[in-house]
Amino acid sequence: MLATKYPSLTEWLKVSANVKSYLNNDKGIVSSKQEEEGEGKIAEDVAEGYLLELAERCNLRCLQTLDLRIEGGYSNSIHVPNVLWRMQQLRHLYLPKRCSPKTKLKLGTLRSLQTLVNFNTKSCYIKDLINMTNIRELEIRGPFNIEDFNTEELGKNPLIVQSKYLHSLSIINYEEGIDPRHLYHYLSSNLAYIKLRRCMLEEDPMPTLAKLPYLGMLELHEEDFIGKEMFCCGQAFAKLESLSLKELNFLEEWKVSEGAMPCLW
Helix, strand or coil: CCCCCCCCHHHHHHHHHHHHHHHHHCCCCECHHHHHHCCCCEHHHHHHHHHHHHHHHCCCCCCCEEECCCCCCCCCCECCCCCHHHCCCCCEEECCCCECCCCCECCCCCCCCCEEEEECCCCECHHHHHHCCCCCEEEEECCCCCCCCCHHHHHHCCCCCCCCCCCEEEEECCCCCCCHHHHHHHCCCCCCEEEEECCCECCCCHHHHCCCCCCCEEEEECCCECCCEEEECCCCCCCCCEEEEECCCCCCEEEECCCCCHHHC
16 A cells, blocks of 8 residues: 555655665566556556655655656656655755656755756756755756846856855756857856766867866766867866866867876876
8 A cells, every 4th residue: 555544754755665665676567457458567667656646745845865766767758747846855856867848847946955966957947056055966967958048147147056065067968069158157166076978069168167276076078079179278277186088089189288287197
């Protein structure tokens, strides 16, 4: 049974744990009713649906961690109901890698969030990031759009992510390229770790990234930069201790002047 006679937050959390246990132990089992109807959904799919229903029906105002990721999640889209805004005590939110087209989440009330993974501008409102003033780790996946803002608004609010605590930023882009002018609006001066993947930047990102005084780890992977030359001037990346460049297939020349990246030599 999914519910008790006298439901409470504790009871619902027990139900959630039991369903997740069921997920882990019985993958591949097909419900008899669905098998007869030819739908062929496995028990994992059915149980995930129940978990989302629990979140929609219950008043989980004290929940601090919510993980909606599943194995192979990028190949299967998941609909997440627009109820997460009620969970205002959330500290850590892990969204599915791919949400269904009808998913559109309002997250602007989640001011206590410290971790937000798989944020997608198709399924979320990018303006909501401004309210997340306690965010420490942010991963953006999918298209990189800031169309919610007009040019005047971007001028008034140069940083979309205004948390002074943000130290880790990952952008994993699998659709169109990123306008390099937009990248600046995500870069908090306190960032220590940046991972960019398939951003397809046409302009050299190094001059912009070099302005981050605390940047210690930088990863540029899979056609992040589609230009031919990158340049690092003197005194740039003073605290950079780890640099990973992979599959930058268009890059022909990388110039590093004396004094740049001193911790890597």
